[in-house]
Amino acid sequence: MNTDVGGHAWWLLSRSAGVVALVLVAVSVLIGLTLAAGLGGPPARRRALVAIHEHSALASLVAIALHGVALLGDPFLKPGVAGISIPFVIDYKPVFVGLGIIGGYLAAILGLSYYARRRIGGKRWRKLHRATPVVYVLGLIHTLGAGTDAGSSWLRAFMLSTAFAAGGLLVARLRKKPARRPAPTPVRPTAEGVSS
Numbered sequence: 001m002n003t004d005v006g007g008h009a010w011w012l013l014s015r016s017a018g019v020v021a022l023v024l025v026a027v028s029v030l031i032g033l034t035l036a037a038g039l040g041g042p043p044a045r046r047r048a049l050v051a052i053h054e055h056s057a058l059a060s061l062v063a064i065a066l067h068g069v070a071l072l073g074d075p076f077l078k079p080g081v082a083g084i085s086i087p088f089v090i091d092y093k094p095v096f097v098g099l100g101i102i103g104g105y106l107a108a109i110l111g112l113s114y115y116a117r118r119r120i121g122g123k124r125w126r127k128l129h130r131a132t133p134v135v136y137v138l139g140l141i142h143t144l145g146a147g148t149d150a151g152s153s154w155l156r157a158f159m160l161s162t163a164f165a166a167g168g169l170l171v172a173r174l175r176k177k178p179a180r181r182p183a184p185t186p187v188r189p190t191a192e193g194v195s196s
């Protein structure tokens with residue numbers, strides 16, 4: 001096998017995994033914002049959306065990891081382990097790659113925190129989980145600044161359409177009034193409970 005073809009294959013694998021990761025993160029964030037805005041529909045549809053949200057988030061972590069690890073085989077970029085794991089140390093567009101690395105770590109922390117939510121506490125976990133759209137924004141910045149396909153019309157159309165949708169859902173989420181908990185019913189003494 002020609003080493004140039006092999007090296008090109010690693011770059012193509014990383015590039016493909018990066019696009020897949022961006023799509024999966026967008027799907028997960030859009031569904032999450034839809035549910036948070038109370039637009040999930042009836043209970044059966046909400047349960048299906050929660051499952052898709054969770055699975056797309058997990059799949060995005062695999063794609064993000066593959067996106068970085070595949071670059072280790074690229075004989076032209078030669079990022080080394082530090083270049084794919086430590087923000088801002090790579091020679092190639094360090095700011096944009098660094099923001100992508102931070103986004104990957106944040107995706108892992110937020111995505112995997114779901115499985116520790118009982119230990120973290122539901123209220124604290126929900127507050128933490130609100131940072132998930134930041135992963136999507138970092139992914140967009142990373143793609144626009146360092147992505148090979150950033151100039152292609154199909155990827156720009158995807159990013160623009162999902163960004164508008166995410167912005168609209170975020171506004172809907174922020175406008176949603178928090179559910180009021182019913183006030184506790186005061187306990188009234190009964191005739192039996194009153195001493196004579």
